[in-house]
Amino acid sequence: MIAPRRFLPSVNSLLAFEAVARLGSATQAARELSLTQSAISRQLKTLEDQLGVALLGRQGRQLVLTDAGKSYVVQVRDILNKLAQASISARTNPTAGALNLAILPGFGMHWLAPRLRDFAQTHPEVTVNLSTRLHPFSFQNSPFDAAIHFGKEDWPGVGYLHLMPETVVPVCAPELLGAPLENAAEILTYPLLHLDTRPRGWSRWLRALGVTQDPP
DNA sequence: TAATTGCCGCAGACACTAAG
């Protein structure tokens, strides 16, 4: 859910705060942003009033980040960087995007990696970000669009596609023959494609990667 | 010297009303 507009600080006030935090001075921040020091001071006050939190401590003529300010500026920088990148991307290539995929190391190396070159040539506008995840995770708290994983359909709140069946053959030393393979049934699992439920328009890129319900 | 604050003007958003 998008936050109501009244709860969102203005970009200008965030830029002013970030510059003051980085340069340590409202005067220098004003110089950098081509504003007056007065304007910077007002932006800071507006931001602090809006948040209800002191971001900067006034020690004489010095502006010093409070603990809350130190924490906040890290997130503000990240958001401003993402905003800048998104703006540049929108300007230079409006159809571009990124597919964030959580994969298993072996699957990524042997199955997916060989397909990436063809995909990159066919879709140069799309950036594929691969990260390995060995265990189930929450899509709500992660940046991933989709995940490829072995196991059962036991992830809550996501859709599934069976990518391919796989048979695992246990191999052991002769002296171990005869020992009960208690977990043999669990070893025989299927790789599943776990999909995030949020619509992001990445499904066509997954198809282009060959990650479909009916693999080649 | 640097930050804060009062005052002012400008621009855009918004609500309301009247005309077609």
Place this chain on the structure above:
DNA sequence: CTTAGTGTCTGCGGCAATTA
């Protein structure tokens, strides 16, 4: 119902005086 005009409110930034 839609559109245009008008008044009001709000945000933003500059100038100048004040404060620490």
